[in-house]
Amino acid sequence: MAAPSPTLTVLRTYLGPLRGAVAALAALLLVGTGLNLLLPQLLSRFVDAAKLGAQADVALLVRLAVTYLVLAVGVQLLSAGATYLGARVGWQATNRLRADLTAHLLSLDMQEHKERTPGEMIERIDGDVTALSNFFSQFAVRVFGAALLLTGAVVMFWRTDWRVGAGVTVFVALTLWAMNRVRKGGVEPTQQEREASAKLFGYVEERLAGLDDVRSLGAGEYHLRGFLKVQREFFSRSIFSWRRRAVVWQLSMALFAVGYVALLASAVGLYAAGAITLGTAFALYQYMTMVEEPIDQLTNQLQDLQKAGASVMRVGELLALRSHLPEGTRELPPGPLDLRFDHVGFSYGGAEGTPVLRDVDLTLEAGQTLGLLGRTGSGKTTLTRLVSRLYDPTSGSVRLGGVDTRDVTLASLRSRVAVVTQDVQLFQASVRDNLSFFDEGVSDAQVEAALAEVGLGDWLSRLPEGVRTPLPAGSLSAGQAQLLAFARVMLRDPAVIILDEPSSRLDPATEAQLTAAMTRLLAGRTAIVIAHRLDTVARADRIVVLGAGEVLEDGARTDLARDPRSHYAGLLRAGREAEAVLA
Template identity: 80%
Template sequence: MSGAPPPSASSPPRAASLGVLRAYLGPLKWQVTGLAALLLTGTGLSLTLPQLLRRFVDNARLEAGADVGLLARLAGLYIAAAIGVQLLTASATYVGARVGWTATNRLRADLLRHLLSLDMHEHKERTPGEMIERIDGDVTALSNFFSQFAVRVFGAALLLTGAVVMFYLTDLRVGIGITLFVAVTLVAMNRVRKHGVEPTRLERESSARLFGYVEERLAGLDDVRSLGAGEHHLRGFLRVQGEFFRRSTFSWRRRSVVWQLSMALFAAGYVGVLGAAVGLYAAGAITLGTAFLLYQYMSMVEEPIDQLTQQLQDLQKAGASLGRVSELLALRSGLPEGERELPGGPLDLRFEQVGFSYAPGDPEGRAVLHGVSFHLPAGQTLGLLGRTGSGKTTLTRLVSRLYDPTSGQVRLGGVDTRDLRLEGLRTRVAVVTQDVQLFQASVRDNLSFFDPSVSDAEVEAALHEVGLGEWLARLPDGVRTPLPTGSLSAGQAQLLAFARVLLRDPAVVILDEPSSRLDPATEAQLTRAMTRLLSGRTAIVIAHRLDTVARADRILVLGEGRVLEDGARALLAADPRSHYAALLRAGTLAEAEGVLA
């Protein structure tokens, strides 16, 4: 399911918002047409009800005696029309809700897809909680608005127009007065409505900050507890919550002015219509039934304007949300989409004078990599060593194209990664990080990332391949067993991550310190699984322990973003002057920090 391309970042906010509306409501034009037909028919029936009531009242007051049969027929028609109005209104409500939720569900999916396509710079600037609020909170406000907008606003506009026309048909003078009243009311409410848009936007922003604050504290709950910082973070939560409360109440007060103004104007409007009806009836210009008719049509003027008043408050929320969603869709990734595909089979990797800074536009930004060059032949494993902060993880992020190099080229299979389609690249490159993300879902969903096309047999084969066959046999429902987060050891989580990679069968595998938190026995099991995983694949292993790279084909040592050493592992180990040999003599990287200084 693909949506229309998001509006450009240079579009004016209103134009961008209209573009979003066209993109997601446009494909539903036939459902919207059906909805319009329901609303038109319902409005027509609603306008006939006062006419039936007028005839009933006038015939009931005939001095020669009322025609009971006619009165019965009029009453039956009135009841049938009233039931028809209710059925049409219910149908329109259903279709309107279907239109609204279909449009906003597409918007949710496209918004999430767009967020996932943004480069890491954008994700670093926003907390996950804020992103969740943008996707769920803002779009929910839009869905509530869309699902009722057509029924309430369009239907109200039809009913309002029909009621005003009926006033003209009944009495020209009353029709002119009602037209002026409606015009003044709508203009006044629209002007007042605009004052609530900006406070509502600020309310949504403070809500996003609140979500972000809570998400960050929950993510770091272990540290907060262990350091006894609960009271400090609670005070911080109260400050953020207090700001959200103040902005919410202020925004509500500004929006409620619309409703208060509507009440005052309609109090004056009813007095005017009732005064005109009494005066015309006393003068003999209209019948008692027509006087009732005028009152009924005045209620039909009040009802749609009251609906419009309520929707204007929702419009304020939707307008603020639509603006924020449009701003998000207007963001552009700093990673332009390429068009080329990777060649089949094993892939070699080449860095050519690669430099990188996380803040390339900032003259104060310190470069992380400086002129890095090396070549990793297809099917070989590279052990990547270096002190903390030397640029190891940054180097691997350039391979999977989470970032693009500031200078130089990264070539995979002979192709500059900037020329590749991102989806195609990331299908062929798999990364296993130190912290494995597990979901509260079944084992198969955790390994397949919820892909229904992956069979249970494939998942079971992958688990056996990484040495988790006995663990799988103990699960009550096999791969369908729910896997609550936190239920696995660090070693089991890493093995599950290996199984994920095997299911994808990539050409390049990157392991970021896979054995950094494991005991020797678990590390041995992980090493066996790693050997099977890397067989026949091009691989980069960031090592925390030298044993992890003992079977690597090549070694690359980084220091302060520069290549200190690059060569075949066996040759470097045999050269007593090499950095790698010095590390082997020191025993561990932790003891050899000074060697790489």
């Protein structure tokens, strides 16, 4: 059995739960279509009655006119209600799709995110889904309503004269067949247009992220030329895509020009032969407009369907991506956790890639603090990323509380392991939301206590709205941002903490404040502190020195400091000599 098309799958998944609203929408469309088909009959009777001239029944004409106006207003009200309900259904469905796409992207591992720019991801979630929302919000109203009206109009042709009905039926079938054939030609160009749009968003996002470097190095003109190149590609693909989609309505206009001529010729011939009345001939013309209107709507929807078809393909491709980190089933044990690297090897290209870590074997007891040292590129950050499971080791295993991290649910792992990097991400939101990550379950009192714990109590007291004060981007110093990141960790109360270069950009006074906060943060928790500045790991229980992805040295900090042959002692001497030169 053939697999269902992506379009039908998306429609079933996201419109299925709204079947009640869809049923109400169908009822509105059904009643509105029935009234719409009745209007030409009233108009036909009015024309035939008015043709009698002085012998016309004025009272009958008035009744027909009033009935026509009342029904016409009813049709418009029903149409407006159907349009509103259709838009509501469409936006509810696509909002669910946006939420599912966002959750899916957040579940992917770092490998997928490194291969795509944030701008491209934004375009996938917003641009593609917006194209779908336009389709969803109009699909039921336009397509279902148009199909009802088209079917009803053809039936009325058959009721009037079977020959006209047969001719119109053949005409409708040929028109829909031809339009469907040419519609398919617009799907691939539209998909290429969406891809070009994603590249444009990605290019702009990357340049905005590096705006300081672009300005300081005078590279604005170069990047502007690059932008124009990407924009030109998007423009050319958009024009080509529009032209391919326009073939649908161009064909529709040509076919209906022929159809109207044929119908009018038939109506005139039947009237001249006395087979139909003038009112009936007029009604035939009205029913032909009812054939044209839904086919025009279907034409427009076919163009939207082309866009939606391309978007569905791209959305389907995104949903088909699977994380290289399969979900575990176990929970981490409660309480403090020890950390074990069991002969860990890792390379970013998998088993075929260049090794970044080689046979790392060490154990960190629960509650201990490990200072991780080494040159840039030695594998320090990579090692800690394995703990939070942004990647899985290529060989060996990482164990927390005796459990392999690959067997642990990601929710359990991320709730017990916290990471603080040197680049703290702050949001244009309140202080409270920046600390709680928009979790309404966290109280203001908890946020205030966490800020006080890291030494930001006085800073908080100066804010006009307390923890509800908006925090504009760029309003904090590097030290304050790091302390806010510490407060985030305090709120979560994890068992394992990883600090990646927490004091690399701080002045000595701010570093002293940060060190005091870090001491309170790490108390009773298992921790890894990555540092280049040795003062940052002065309170660590153990020191591990990495070099070229291998453990060069592992031991108690005090023992290594006393051993003049150790790498750590050598680093201490080099640091003192550098300070002496600067003094």
